[in-house]
Amino acid sequence: KAGVTQTPRYLIKTRGQQVTLSCSPISGHRSVSWYQQTPGQGLQFLFEYFSETQRNKGNFPGRFSGRQFSNSRSEMNVSTLELGDSALYLCASSAGVANEKLFFGSGTQLSVL
Amino acid sequence: DAKTTQPNSMESNEEEPVHLPCNHSTISGTDYIHWYRQLPSQGPEYVIHGLTSNVNNRMASLAIAEDRKSSTLILHRATLRDAAVYYCIPYSGYSTLTFGKGTMLLVSP
Numbered sequence A: 001k002a003g004v005t006q007t008p009r010y011l012i013k014t015r016g017q018q019v020t021l022s023c024s025p026i027s028g029h030r031s032v033s034w035y036q037q038t039p040g041q042g043l044q045f046l047f048e049y050f051s052e053t054q055r056n057k058g059n060f061p062g063r064f065s066g067r068q069f070s071n072s073r074s075e076m077n078v079s080t081l082e083l084g085d086s087a088l089y090l091c092a093s094s095a096g097v098a099n100e101k102l103f104f105g106s107g108t109q110l111s112v113l
Numbered sequence B: 001d002a003k004t005t006q007p008n009s010m011e012s013n014e015e016e017p018v019h020l021p022c023n024h025s026t027i028s029g030t031d032y033i034h035w036y037r038q039l040p041s042q043g044p045e046y047v048i049h050g051l052t053s054n055v056n057n058r059m060a061s062l063a064i065a066e067d068r069k070s071s072t073l074i075l076h077r078a079t080l081r082d083a084a085v086y087y088c089i090p091y092s093g094y095s096t097l098t099f100g101k102g103t104m105l106l107v108s109p
Helices: none
Strands: A005-007 A010-013 A019-024 A031-038 A042-050 A053-057 A064-068 A074-078 A087-094 A108-112 B009-013 B018-023 B032-038 B045-050 B061-064 B070-075 B084-091 B103-108
Touching (some): A005 A087, A010 A019, A019 A087, A019 A108, A031 A074, A074 A087, B009 B018, B018 B084, B018 B103, B032 B061, B045 B061, B045 B070, B045 B084, B070 B084
Parallel strands (some): A010 A108
Antiparallel strands (some): A005 A019, A019 A074, A042 A053, A064 A074, A087 A108, B061 B070, B084 B103
16 A cells, blocks of 8 residues: 655745645545644644545644545645744544544655745 | 653663653543654654553554553664654544654664
């Protein structure tokens, strides 16, 4: 089985721009969640989508949004980029059942200049 | 969310057992105890999880205290590939893991 695929692997943007990150979950998985990892704040939960609906949301501003398509692939969008948005963005997939393990991708490293 | 306390770092020699402790004294009755690890330049990787009794899988063993206020992840024979940051996470939700700072495990040959 192919693992979780995130594209692109690296991205450089400037302040004020917007960015879209993509995540393809493991085949058959219906839940995709997104996390932000920074040296200062560590790993923080952004949001989770299950069957095209946002099921859970973390404590991030509205500039961070996402969506999930009918094939379970997910995209995350950040608008009006700030320097502090520089981070590793990780996507995880699962079947969507409570308490089950998550499978993470290798992440997209976003640098905002 | 339950608060966890883990050592910042631990060291081990290759092929020796490693016991990684985690204190989660505020854990709720429905929280499972999950362990993930993150190798350099990779996303987190699931290791093991349990509720009350000890658990084993091909990667590790999880020993859970009777009062569930602490747990220990046991790597039976550490290898260089086990060098990573290990996270202990009390959890009972849907994909909403709350990561702490974890324990950085250093393995020497």
